[in-house]
Amino acid sequence: MFQSRQPEPSHRPLVPVAIATVAAAAGIGWLLQRAWKPKGDGNHRAAQALGAGAAILCVSVALDSAIEHYRGEFKDKAMFVGPTMALLGLGAATYVAFRPERANERLPKIALFTVGATGLAGLGFHTYNILKRPGELDALNLFYGAPMGAPAALTLAGLYGVIAGEMLSGRSYVKTRLPKHTAGLIAFSLMGTIAEAGLLHFRGSFQDPAMYLPVTIPPLAAIGIGAAALTPRATVVAEPLLKATALLGIAGPMFHAYGIHRNMGGWKNWSQMILQGPPLPAPPAFLGIAAAGLGILPLLKEEQK
Amino acid sequence: MSGFKTPYPDYDVLEKRDSPSWNEQTREAVRQRLEDVPPRRFLSEEQWTLLEAIVARLVPQPDREEPVPIVPWIDEMLHKNETPGYRYADMPPMREAWQRGLDAIAAEARNRDGRSFEQLPPDEQDALLTDIQRNRVDKQIWGDLPAGGFFLHHLLKQTVGIYYSHPDAWSEIGYGGPASPRGYARLGPDERDPWEAREVDVA
Numbered sequence: 300m301f302q303s304r305q306p307e308p309s310h311r312p313l314v315p316v317a318i319a320t321v322a323a324a325a326g327i328g329w330l331l332q333r334a335w336k337p338k339g340d341g342n343h344r345a346a347q348a349l350g351a352g353a354a355i356l357c358v359s360v361a362l363d364s365a366i367e368h369y370r371g372e373f374k375d376k377a378m379f380v381g382p383t384m385a386l387l388g389l390g391a392a393t394y395v396a397f398r399p400e401r402a403n404e405r406l407p408k409i410a411l412f413t414v415g416a417t418g419l420a421g422l423g424f425h426t427y428n429i430l431k432r433p434g435e436l437d438a439l440n441l442f443y444g445a446p447m448g449a450p451a452a453l454t455l456a457g458l459y460g461v462i463a464g465e466m467l468s469g470r471s472y473v474k475t476r477l478p479k480h481t482a483g484l485i486a487f488s489l490m491g492t493i494a495e496a497g498l499l500h501f502r503g504s505f506q507d508p509a510m511y512l513p514v515t516i517p518p519l520a521a522i523g524i525g526a527a528a529l530t531p532r533a534t535v536v537a538e539p540l541l542k543a544t545a546l547l548g549i550a551g552p553m554f555h556a557y558g559i560h561r562n563m564g565g566w567k568n569w570s571q572m573i574l575q576g577p578p579l580p581a582p583p584a585f586l587g588i589a590a591a592g593l594g595i596l597p598l599l600k601e602e603q604k
Numbered sequence: 605m606s607g608f609k610t611p612y613p614d615y616d617v618l619e620k621r622d623s624p625s626w627n628e629q630t631r632e633a634v635r636q637r638l639e640d641v642p643p644r645r646f647l648s649e650e651q652w653t654l655l656e657a658i659v660a661r662l663v664p665q666p667d668r669e670e671p672v673p674i675v676p677w678i679d680e681m682l683h684k685n686e687t688p689g690y691r692y693a694d695m696p697p698m699r700e701a702w703q704r705g706l707d708a709i710a711a712e713a714r715n716r717d718g719r720s721f722e723q724l725p726p727d728e729q730d731a732l733l734t735d736i737q738r739n740r741v742d743k744q745i746w747g748d749l750p751a752g753g754f755f756l757h758h759l760l761k762q763t764v765g766i767y768y769s770h771p772d773a774w775s776e777i778g779y780g781g782p783a784s785p786r787g788y789a790r791l792g793p794d795e796r797d798p799w800e801a802r803e804v805d806v807a
Contacts, residue, residue: 370789370790371790372790372795372796563785563787564785564786565785567624567785568624568785568786569624570624570786570798570799571786571787571788571789571797574789574790575787575789
């Protein structure tokens, strides 16, 4: 992904690969949508979606940080914290997703709050790691130093989980500010993930046209849900864009699997490529954020009535 | 002797042969190097034995049951006239330089005390090679061939280059052989991939 490779003899092989990938992702997305049976009123549904989004984010962070910290040989004992907290977050968020009526209980809320706070601390650690390298805040260190976006995703997962609980708290702002602020947070989450994907795809010099997708579709979705926070009418636009972003989150690992196949040695060389090729567990972050966004939309719409 | 001990005593690069580190092309290239040692085709028998004696001083391999073959590969290079693609301005073309250089070393040894280079004890061989390296030689024998230049650019560089092309030498220095197709993922200082040699303290 970041080594310059032989150019494709033509773009023709990419077309069937892209079509097959998007079709497979659409199939999986359709199955997920069918399996999605939200319970209760709008607030419960939103809590459930936020829990599911947080759980998907945690899966992505758990696998990605486990692989990357394994690559870093767990040189610092603190490197065990990221994957461990992501697993804790996964447990708590899954609980919220399957039992949304208990989202406001103390235990999952404390767990997810801790996970979110750990993400902030991780962001500090990773920033320090970048700044202590020679050259400090330059492109090379942003490319190859500890990624800033990864611990931030843990913070977002924690926030989604805590908000899911708040949705059921019965406080007055649940009906007024909370959905709008959450929509704003989701727009912000998308922008952060776009920045991370954009930075790394730029590092990979966008050598496959599909690498432009995460810097085109999710920004539109971010604008869509950002607009929906301000005016409920925009939810009509935000919904298909968020669904497209979710689709991208499913298609991403398949595109990355193809990227590994195209690298030196391909999948036979998996022990190097799982570390050095395009990261398989990273793209589902888009699915997690989009799922949370789709859960919030009905609340924003209700306000319209 | 320096008393060098490899810090990779248990490492054998050939254990990588069937791992994902190497592909068919790499395996075949290494197999040829190990099994298809070329016969004598270019050098005369005298030049060959002299070169064996010189190489044994440049890269002594006293602790190896089967020394890494070096002279056959120099002969192969000369036989095929595989030059590096350039010629040193003060030296004749590669084949001529080797012929004249080896003959000059033989003559230099005989001229000094009547014995051939091969008959000299190791410390006298070393002394003679040092003189050649420093251009302290008989101009009548060497003519316009620069002794020091031949020693450094042809004799020493080829010998060391061929020695470190052999898997036994790779194992000795903990080198992983061709990174094809599997390269390295951990590139920072003090980092090691699981498929790399592990250094141990032998002191």
